[in-house]
Amino acid sequence: MPMKRVKPPANKLLKLLSLHEQQQVIENSEIVDLAFGDILCEDNQNPRHVYFPMTGLISLVIRIDEEAPLELAMIGWEGMLGATGLLGISEAPKRAVVAVTGTAVRMTVKDFEELARNGTQLQTIAKRYLFVLMRQLERTAGCTHYHEVNGRLARWLLMAHDRSTGNGFYLTQQFLAKILGVQRSAISIAASALQQRKLINYSRGDITILDRKGLESAACSCYDAIKKDQHSFTYLAGVH
Amino acid sequence: MPMKRVKPPANKLLKLLSLHEQQQVIENSEIVDLAFGDILCEDNQNPRHVYFPMTGLISLVIRIDEEAPLELAMIGWEGMLGATGLLGISEAPKRAVVAVTGTAVRMTVKDFEELARNGTQLQTIAKRYLFVLMRQLERTAGCTHYHEVNGRLARWLLMAHDRSTGNGFYLTQQFLAKILGVQRSAISIAASALQQRKLINYSRGDITILDRKGLESAACSCYDAIKKDQHSFTYLAGVH
DNA sequence: ACTTATACGTATGGTGTCGTACAGACAGAT
């Protein structure tokens, strides 16, 4: 039975701002659609915009040699894309691709730099999120090496679920295989196991989460670790 | 035949500073020894100092579950430990451990924050290095997943060589196995292959690089990628 | 209704590494 999930229609980072700064952001940004497969910025190129997703999911991936792009972090409504701009380097650190269709608040890099100048809450929050993102990168690196496909798949689905509205999204096995850096057949086996345990349901790319608790017990420890991290550094800390 | 290698006795980042700021750093810091195995900061704890290595090597490692600590990045005389302090978060992102004995310029976190305030060259350089470090984390993540032990070992030795004085260092197979996240027996096989090809020489932990060119051709593509990265973002960019 | 493309299940041999174990080699201590 799919559970009913209601989420506020906004970006968590932006909600931490004062009303004044929120207003400034709204005046200097626009709402855009994120469509599955869109490449929002390319490795080593200068991105034009920063994004604050409201729904949907952005994957940061690295491409090595001729291998499939491996996912290193995911960004949803709890974060932002482009925080590295704070480091005074215009280039993007990695390719960012839309993994789940949604919507985002978008701002030009120039406007972001202006609004996130020294002393603003936006800068404080973006810096803190950059730290959280680094930790997600690190954890994902360890997870990819040490943990097996089954646990990694369950973790990915949970993290995607946390960052999306509703219970379902469109994700083919081929797509999951690429970002997890494994063969599609490995995903097929792992996904079948999850479906047999009635934790998920899927058909031709339409995935539905049936049992979150069960899925959490099937996921590797990295799910809890990353979640706890993001919570403690981003939200508990307060802005001032 | 070991080649003769001469290196300036200082830290590359600090050498980019103006003489005025260099002087400030010197007045507020001390020279300390880095001894093999020292833990310079611990995950989730507040570090007391930042380090600018002159010789020797610092490893950033992540510990997951009960697995051996996996290396995610290495820091030598081209970088610094503690740049994340710029993000306004006092906690260390990861454990940092000394992999190769050496010396470093050390400064308290408090002094660093004062000297790296807005508008200083030190802040500019530390921010830029933080970006470089992120990219090293990402590349290492992909490398660990996609590349095999042979190439990864060669890359590690090269990177360590670049960051150390002389041609040799003390590194047991057990140590290499842990930071590369593989079995010691896998290191034994890979190292024997390198030795048979006359690229390195080693005995009971004493490793000597015999043929850098050959070792570079044995290493995976990540060696060039990381080196190029660090060069273009840290040094070519200029400070102002 | 037919074709075509996509998504998925499954099978099989191959490979890299694991996990473990054991024995030889060397260095330092007594």
Next chain:
DNA sequence: ATCTGTCTGTACGACACCATACGTATAAGT
């Protein structure tokens, strides 16, 4: 000189995943 601890080479079964292939089921287009 002997002992002891550490470092290293090697072996072998187990396993996760690779690489590839093929058949089938569903969806979409004509």
